[in-house]
Amino acid sequence: MREMNMAEATLEAMIEEMRQDDNVFVLGEDIASQGGIFGQFKGLADLFGKEKVIDTPISETAIMGAGLGAALTGMRPVIDMHYVDFIGVAMDEMCNQIAKIRYMSGGQVKAPLVVRAPDGLINSAAAQHSQNLEAWFVHTPGLKVVTPSNPADAKGLLKAAIRDDDPVLYLENKALFKRKGMVPDGEFIIPIGEAARVRDGKDVTIITYSIMVSKSLEAADILSKQEGIEIEVIDLRTLFPLDKEIIFSSIKKTGHLMIVHEACKIGGLGSEISAMVAEECIEYLDGPIIRLGQMHVPVPFSPIMEKYITPNVNDIVNGVKKMLINSFENIITT
Amino acid sequence: MREMNMAEATLEAMIEEMRQDDNVFVLGEDIASQGGIFGQFKGLADLFGKEKVIDTPISETAIMGAGLGAALTGMRPVIDMHYVDFIGVAMDEMCNQIAKIRYMSGGQVKAPLVVRAPDGLINSAAAQHSQNLEAWFVHTPGLKVVTPSNPADAKGLLKAAIRDDDPVLYLENKALFKRKGMVPDGEFIIPIGEAARVRDGKDVTIITYSIMVSKSLEAADILSKQEGIEIEVIDLRTLFPLDKEIIFSSIKKTGHLMIVHEACKIGGLGSEISAMVAEECIEYLDGPIIRLGQMHVPVPFSPIMEKYITPNVNDIVNGVKKMLINSFENIITT
Amino acid sequence: MDQHLKRNLLKTMVRIRLFEEKVEELFLSGVLPGFVHLYIGEEAIASGVCSALKKSDYITSTHRGHGHVLAKGARMDRMMAELYGKKTGYCKGKGGSMHIFDFNLGVLGANGVVGGGFPIAVGAGLSAKLKRTDEVCVCFFGDGSSNRGTFHESLNMAAAWNLPVIYVCENNRYAATTPTHTTTSVNNIADRATGYGIPGVIVDGNNVEEVYSAAKNAIERARNGEGPTLIECKTYRIKGHFVGDPERYRSKDEVKEMKALDPIERYIKGLFDENVCTIEEVEEIYQGIRNEVIIAIKFAEGSPNPEPEDALTDLYVMEEGIYYA
Amino acid sequence: MDQHLKRNLLKTMVRIRLFEEKVEELFLSGVLPGFVHLYIGEEAIASGVCSALKKSDYITSTHRGHGHVLAKGARMDRMMAELYGKKTGYCKGKGGSMHIFDFNLGVLGANGVVGGGFPIAVGAGLSAKLKRTDEVCVCFFGDGSSNRGTFHESLNMAAAWNLPVIYVCENNRYAATTPTHTTTSVNNIADRATGYGIPGVIVDGNNVEEVYSAAKNAIERARNGEGPTLIECKTYRIKGHFVGDPERYRSKDEVKEMKALDPIERYIKGLFDENVCTIEEVEEIYQGIRNEVIIAIKFAEGSPNPEPEDALTDLYVMEEGIYYA
Numbered sequence A, B: 001m002r003e004m005n006m007a008e009a010t011l012e013a014m015i016e017e018m019r020q021d022d023n024v025f026v027l028g029e030d031i032a033s034q035g036g037i038f039g040q041f042k043g044l045a046d047l048f049g050k051e052k053v054i055d056t057p058i059s060e061t062a063i064m065g066a067g068l069g070a071a072l073t074g075m076r077p078v079i080d081m082h083y084v085d086f087i088g089v090a091m092d093e094m095c096n097q098i099a100k101i102r103y104m105s106g107g108q109v110k111a112p113l114v115v116r117a118p119d120g121l122i123n124s125a126a127a128q129h130s131q132n133l134e135a136w137f138v139h140t141p142g143l144k145v146v147t148p149s150n151p152a153d154a155k156g157l158l159k160a161a162i163r164d165d166d167p168v169l170y171l172e173n174k175a176l177f178k179r180k181g182m183v184p185d186g187e188f189i190i191p192i193g194e195a196a197r198v199r200d201g202k203d204v205t206i207i208t209y210s211i212m213v214s215k216s217l218e219a220a221d222i223l224s225k226q227e228g229i230e231i232e233v234i235d236l237r238t239l240f241p242l243d244k245e246i247i248f249s250s251i252k253k254t255g256h257l258m259i260v261h262e263a264c265k266i267g268g269l270g271s272e273i274s275a276m277v278a279e280e281c282i283e284y285l286d287g288p289i290i291r292l293g294q295m296h297v298p299v300p301f302s303p304i305m306e307k308y309i310t311p312n313v314n315d316i317v318n319g320v321k322k323m324l325i326n327s328f329e330n331i332i333t334t
Numbered sequence C, D: 001m002d003q004h005l006k007r008n009l010l011k012t013m014v015r016i017r018l019f020e021e022k023v024e025e026l027f028l029s030g031v032l033p034g035f036v037h038l039y040i041g042e043e044a045i046a047s048g049v050c051s052a053l054k055k056s057d058y059i060t061s062t063h064r065g066h067g068h069v070l071a072k073g074a075r076m077d078r079m080m081a082e083l084y085g086k087k088t089g090y091c092k093g094k095g096g097s098m099h100i101f102d103f104n105l106g107v108l109g110a111n112g113v114v115g116g117g118f119p120i121a122v123g124a125g126l127s128a129k130l131k132r133t134d135e136v137c138v139c140f141f142g143d144g145s146s147n148r149g150t151f152h153e154s155l156n157m158a159a160a161w162n163l164p165v166i167y168v169c170e171n172n173r174y175a176a177t178t179p180t181h182t183t184t185s186v187n188n189i190a191d192r193a194t195g196y197g198i199p200g201v202i203v204d205g206n207n208v209e210e211v212y213s214a215a216k217n218a219i220e221r222a223r224n225g226e227g228p229t230l231i232e233c234k235t236y237r238i239k240g241h242f243v244g245d246p247e248r249y250r251s252k253d254e255v256k257e258m259k260a261l262d263p264i265e266r267y268i269k270g271l272f273d274e275n276v277c278t279i280e281e282v283e284e285i286y287q288g289i290r291n292e293v294i295i296a297i298k299f300a301e302g303s304p305n306p307e308p309e310d311a312l313t314d315l316y317v318m319e320e321g322i323y324y325a
């Protein structure tokens, strides 16, 4: 095990995968000379040359489409989208071409490519550089979506994504690039589709991912110490396909569900998880399903307002307390 | 009251609004000489000239962006997107520019524009011409989203959308353009944000919109006749902001909720509605919340497969029956 | 030009024409689902260009794609079966007219999104460069689609990276119902080549040999690492934008006038003049292809429909753990 | 050129320079949130262009927008307050450096999306045409953004419809860390004008009078209904791409060399040579603006922060029935 940050962990994954498979290459803006705006590609061009670590024009549409063309013809591109916000510029390529091409061809072709897209809040980057858009892509058949919360998962999931024969959207929270953690030595993979139970608990299940995992764990510690409430925290890691098994089994145990993400609450992935549960195992619930997510506004520039619209540790703590007060038991007894 | 189809109803709305406000104009592909691919703009250019009914280049990105620029500078554009699928090409303009510009400006500007986008299945149009994408836009703060299920609503909602000072996405199901219905004479508006209870019932609430309203009503009739089950059907009409009041009050009455839409079930708007209910009034539910939506694949060309992946009247009927069998009462008593 | 090639150019054009005439008939009689855009009148372009390609070369096609795919060598029977929505179709009935693929022939897909092929072609060119093969990719596109941003981004990228991509514009004067000159700020699409520092070539798109030569030159340049070329083929769409188009946007006279320039009739006449073939030989070609069409229809009609549940395959390669509802 | 105008050109450039030098300092000292892209070295462009505009004319700006907005006449205090994230800022603290608007001055927004302004400018031009006003819109953009599809779609549309839009390229040789010649297939962005059938003009972007004249001509053409012009201003970004940029992608020597062409120093020297102003007058200009900057900072620092709940206003005009969570 070695300690490293998320940017370094993904860099290791890139290096290992590029060493192992000559067809893996990277396409994006400011990745070769700069090493990526978050340092996540630092030195990669020195190792593999500017032919394999390609600085592109500011042409996200063509970057994404060219990535697809390369994937169809035998390469395994990793496409860096700079900020997930800019997928808006390449949405047709992402959702109408990449996601659909295998199906439309009747299974003749495959599109083994990874789209890396830094998302989330960082340093008051404001409305056009701060979004979390996973819900759009989970709603798009043909994509797989993963997002790590720590360096080990970052490495293992990126390696899995690169080896996957289907297009994978790899979302990496900008505020996590510098987050440190222990990473196992040697080759390892985090399989796509497997969530992780990162904290055991019996009272409430919190389902979360990416940056909100650490906040949920923090809240869980507080609730344990202050209230004796034991939270089970599940880090989804893969957003499509969801690991239904782990989700349902935890709910069957706790009877209480909260979903926490940084993305906007309305229409966010939390809705899907909540609805899945309300459809498939509602009878195990002992109270309402609570979702915490960004308020329904674009991200404001001012740090004060930015903070206000984003769920924080306190919101989780208070949400859980309220949830338990509103549980059916209490409703019935009061 | 006169009978007309949806295309005609929207045309009437366009004519009335363009007559009344000189700043209203239309921008899109094949609308002037052709009258729109679904006949929805037929003759409009003859009435208002090709300066106000503008045939554009195949440049959806610029169409959408130019619409925004025009809206900012005093006009009230109606932008025709041909197929909702093509918003993918203009997603940055839609979600990062149009939706955010007022907020980012601190309320200095407004963007009074309407994006008309035909969606849904028609004639085996296949994967890239058949989507229902409302979930993406409901998840995007700054937009309002409406969608009519009948000619009267089509007219009234379009008029409301054009008069609204905020950007409104007007989704119109392609298979409904020829659907006939009675339309009130004279000036009328369907306010944005108001759903309609289109059938009263006491046993189960079905929340639906657009093309699935008529299918839900059909299913309701069958269930009433065959099983004596009385379904309450709510036609949302506006998808954001949702009419929570009517939704919650119906659930409080029936205790059973099904949501039906043509869009993909996973991550669809049904998830948001289900989650809202599971969060805010779960205690009134007597059973699981069932969602019916498209299976999680792109739309296949073959009519046989297309039909298979889409919810139909039978699915609704059977879903309701199963729902009632799975209701808590029965679970407990069996 | 050798006579074998000349006869093959004719054959390819006739193959497209007869296939599509039948498709039109079938569509109008209500047998085919979906909608269909015919290539009739533009056959010289696909035929000329694809005859200059190797099997391992790539093409990207458009919504008006039957001609491209047939010219690249696709089987008529599997194409027909696809239009019928049958399980034996190229895409197992999942694609339809606008989405025909034949990956073994380097067909990277027709595309329902106008201009969707531009960057895919860049990627194929990039692969060739990275893998150091000598493959090239031809991107067919319409005049109307040259106003899409993907045109610009892709031509710039292909040019900046010197990729082996050939952009072939089929300028048939209309984008659906809209005359191109009303929405396009240049007279020739080829004029746009200047903006990318690449050659822009204009040819008579109804003259198959002219198209062939221009394509051959551009393909050679591309294979030699000299980068992309933009070829504009001036042509005309004889049929409506789609089968069933009321065609309110143009006059019957215009169509009649342009029909006189039919690439096939013209070419046959030329071949007679040059004594490349006789009436009988031409008739033989037609007869052979008529048979192919009949066999294709038989194949399609005799093929099984997909099972409804087939809708749930072919989305993911690695389906493990995937759920569909 | 009249002397008043000359002095104003200088003043405008100095206003931008001193504002930004202070912003850089403030940012480095950790007072300002967000990130900031400086315009230092490129002031001649915004100053030259905006001096040729009327107040009612429009501009669209970029992520590097301070200069454009100030040149169009924006108040320094409200800009500074916006950079501080204060309630009195132009956008009430909701926008920040990359999103400054001043609607009263026709500023249709800086833009965090590179190339986002191209089509917005088309729309402003379309409004002018439909309303039959004589307003024009200037769209500022970087060399790098000329590779975005929006460039192409917008220039074509503006040209096809003959709209009063002037496209002003600030070619500072880099797109962030990437030298433009490595990703761009033409030597001059102005070469792309041919692809739209509009005039393409190249000027020394560090020569404010040259910029002014080119802009004036283009604006006149636009007002006369003669359509768009593409003006390319050759310039150089003296500072990093953003404040804090390690600048690994270029040599110190290169920057030093280009610094010698500083548009302000050069212009002052010219004004001395022409006897337009004296050292004292220039010092007076600087002093006045230094004061303006100090007052702006005081204003910003003395202004209240937004309330957290202010985040829930200004999204919808018609808020009735809207819910935020």
Ligand SMILES: Cc1ncc(C[n+]2csc(CCOP(=O)(O)OP(=O)(O)O)c2C)c(N)n1
Pocket: B029, B058, B060, B082, B086, B089, C063, C064, C112, C113, C114, C115, C141, C142, C143, C144, C145, C146, C170, C172, C174, C175, C176, C237, C241
């Ligand atoms: C992005 C997009 N916009 C619009 C359409 C609708 N559409 C289909 S074909 C067509 C016209 C295309 O014109 P052109 O490129 O000249 O090709 P042609 O049909 O003439 O062969 C249009 C507008 C589409 N399919 N995709």
Ligand SMILES: Cc1ncc(C[n+]2csc(CCOP(=O)(O)OP(=O)(O)O)c2C)c(N)n1
Pocket: A029, A058, A060, A082, A086, A089, D063, D064, D112, D113, D114, D115, D141, D142, D143, D144, D145, D146, D170, D172, D174, D175, D176, D237, D241
């Ligand atoms: C669509 C999009 N892609 C990428 C970025 C990230 N980005 C911000 S500025 C910049 C470089 C812009 O270069 P140029 O247009 O030359 O303007 P300059 O910064 O040189 O003024 C990039 C790539 C962005 N903001 N938007």
Ligand SMILES: [Mg+2]
Pocket: C142, C143, C144, C170, C171, C172, C173, C174, C175, C176
């Ligand atoms: Mg055409």
Ligand SMILES: [Mg+2]
Pocket: D142, D143, D144, D170, D171, D172, D173, D174, D175, D176
């Ligand atoms: Mg630049």
